Amino acid sequence: MRHVYLITLFVCVLTVSVLGFRETKFTAPPLDVFPEWIFPGMKYQPKLRPQSESAFFADGRADRMPVPRTVARGMLRDDDHLHHGKNAAGAFAAGFPAVLAGKVDLDFIRRGQGQFQIYCTPCHGVLGDGNGITKKYGMGATPTFHDPRIRTMPEGEIYNTIANGKNTMQGYADKIAPEDRWAVIAYVRALQRAQQGVAADVTDATAKQTLGLP
Template identity: 40%
Template sequence: MRALASILLCCCGLLAGCERAKQDMYDQPRYTTFAGSTLFPDGASARMPPAGTQPRARGAFAGSSGGRVGVAAVNTDIAAEQAQSNPYPVDLRLLERGRGRYMIYCLPCHSPVGDGDGMIVRRGFPAPPSFHQDRLRAAPDRHIYEVITQGYGVMLPYADRVEPADRWAIVAFIRALQLSQQAPADSLPPALKAQLDAQPGAAP
């Protein structure tokens, strides 16, 4: 009986410790703004951002004095967010940027060619629509931009990971993917047309 009482007493002590630890998680120690600290040599708790950090702000106050550093940069982001079609010249530099962002954020589901058969889909994730279907080939640039920004269906929003300029670069690359699967052979430059005609099984 005495042993049982000791075990119960020990269990009560452990439970009390768990409750205390849980409360500590709710009330974690933290510094108030501009409070001092003995943890760092300069005595300040607030730390400077690492070298090369680019401050950014999003939402309704992105263009305010507390937003991203540089009025020109802020205005560029705002203009990109409000554009109804791609505001950047579609050149090799933009397409390479879009391809890089696409490979990081889009390829796992949409696949390298944009047909919706990515590696994540092959492992059971719902397949996105192919970029090569008539509906998306005819969709305005802004539609694709908005889907990247806000998400659609099971696709999550990417606004917090992909900045406006990069969203438009992805849109440009998706348009290039669509063209790659639909371009008439006669529209190719002569050198590429000759290579295509030389492929086994090419139509005479």
């Protein structure tokens, strides 16, 4: 008879443990079988949770700002020309940075085209003539890149406009990486050149190719 009680108890425990608490959501923390001083798990390590309070710091916040001038890994921007568009004298530099020597080719320009079409065409238009879609909505102050002033502007100054913006144009430092900004500039130069082409620019080879001649 004793066995019958035991087996019934066993079946009950088994049923409850397998089916009993399925899909039950617990809001209270689980029961600690072993107290902290016997079994100090990672759960009990001294730590500050995000956005919690802390009596340790004067401002009472657990979250700390990075110390001033902290530079994230791989983000050290120490090349005046590449990262700031400036020459050694601190003026806007003409031309492309030395580290990009040999890299400014058709692929580079295409990369710039991609970024330009994403970020710049809404205002400056696909031709860079200032006739983007935003003009239709009343933003008329977008300049054309074919203005002699911007055609002769040092590359470094265009870089500065892309990175930091100018007046009503916002900066793109958080969206376009430094090298890609130079790619955009290469494409801006290509757009400008495209509007200023002369017959002498076309070699016999490209003329034949365009006309489909052998």
